[in-house]
Amino acid sequence: MAKIIDGKAFAEGLRGRIAKAVDVLKSKHGFTPGLAVVLVGEDPASKVYVANKAKQTVEVGMNSWEHRLPAETSEKDLLAMVERLNADPAVDGILVQLPLPKHIDSTKVLTAIAPAKDVDGFHVVNVGKLSTGQDSLVPCTPVGSVMLARDVLGKLDGVEAVVIGRSNIVGKPVAQLLLAENCTVTIAHSRTKDLPGVVRRADLVIAAVGRPEMVKGDWLKPGATVIDVGINRIERDGKGKLVGDCDFASCEKVAGAITPVPGGVGPMTIACLLYNTVKAACAARGINQPEM
Ligand code: NAD
Numbered sequence: 001m002a003k004i005i006d007g008k009a010f011a012e013g014l015r016g017r018i019a020k021a022v023d024v025l026k027s028k029h030g031f032t033p034g035l036a037v038v039l040v041g042e043d044p045a046s047k048v049y050v051a052n053k054a055k056q057t058v059e060v061g062m063n064s065w066e067h068r069l070p071a072e073t074s075e076k077d078l079l080a081m082v083e084r085l086n087a088d089p090a091v092d093g094i095l096v097q098l099p100l101p102k103h104i105d106s107t108k109v110l111t112a113i114a115p116a117k118d119v120d121g122f123h124v125v126n127v128g129k130l131s132t133g134q135d136s137l138v139p140c141t142p143v144g145s146v147m148l149a150r151d152v153l154g155k156l157d158g159v160e161a162v163v164i165g166r167s168n169i170v171g172k173p174v175a176q177l178l179l180a181e182n183c184t185v186t187i188a189h190s191r192t193k194d195l196p197g198v199v200r201r202a203d204l205v206i207a208a209v210g211r212p213e214m215v216k217g218d219w220l221k222p223g224a225t226v227i228d229v230g231i232n233r234i235e236r237d238g239k240g241k242l243v244g245d246c247d248f249a250s251c252e253k254v255a256g257a258i259t260p261v262p263g264g265v266g267p268m269t270i271a272c273l274l275y276n277t278v279k280a281a282c283a284a285r286g287i288n289q290p291e292m
Pocket of ligand 1: 141164165166167168169170171189191192195209210230231232265266267269
């Protein structure tokens, strides 16, 4: 049976190290890093995410600002808010919660965020830096996924990795990070032929598809490490349930290690957002980032 990778415990440890780093910044450098989160509209899942982000930001000792705007906010007004946050020296990180209402062009809004404050790592400048191997703010879920893989496998040099999914939010950045760790990386997607055959080559599988329990145990190389990014809400036995993109029951029999859903990659995302905020705050002031 596979080792279960405890993302919740790992994220808790990381948040503890971030809280210590924030203490150092306050006591030695006299400032408190701050994160501003902008939510447009009433999407219930987004409201929960934003509330969790604010709670955890405060728990590690940072400043947190929540800007809740009505669903009918114009693109112009949202861009004006982003500009105000860009210009505010107390704000080190800006996160605009996605998805945005349909009348707003998300790309335009994400591009308006100052790259140095882009703690989601979605700005083209940060995407370009990541893909050319320059230090940058990297998307949170991909960083968290690779941290968990490294925790299991140690150095990832030469590891045969298969990433399933090619989104800008998860698949592509996770593949870039694995490349930077010297993995041999295959990106599989909806048009990949013989997906089980491709997945069977992998020592490390990262699934970011959004299809409940798609990856089966008999697709895996025995002993493979499986990082399941998927979060899918399904109905089973008349009850709502969260499941990943991997069929946990069959995969845990073949894998060497596997993340559960929930409690695997999920908790890593906010911890990495807080990490990015500290990183941005230090870079803005030209000081060395404390150990985290
Ligand atoms: P997306 O819909 O943008 O991308 C999905 C990708 O999967 C696409 O590139 C597509 O080519 C690929 N795909 C679709 N069907 C496929 C198939 N049958 N075979 C192979 N590939 C297929 O999704 P996303 O934003 O990358 O998110 C993926 C999953 O990760 C979702 O379940 C999402 O909820 C979850 N997620 C979790 C976190 C977190 O843990 N905090 C963060 C972001 C996304």
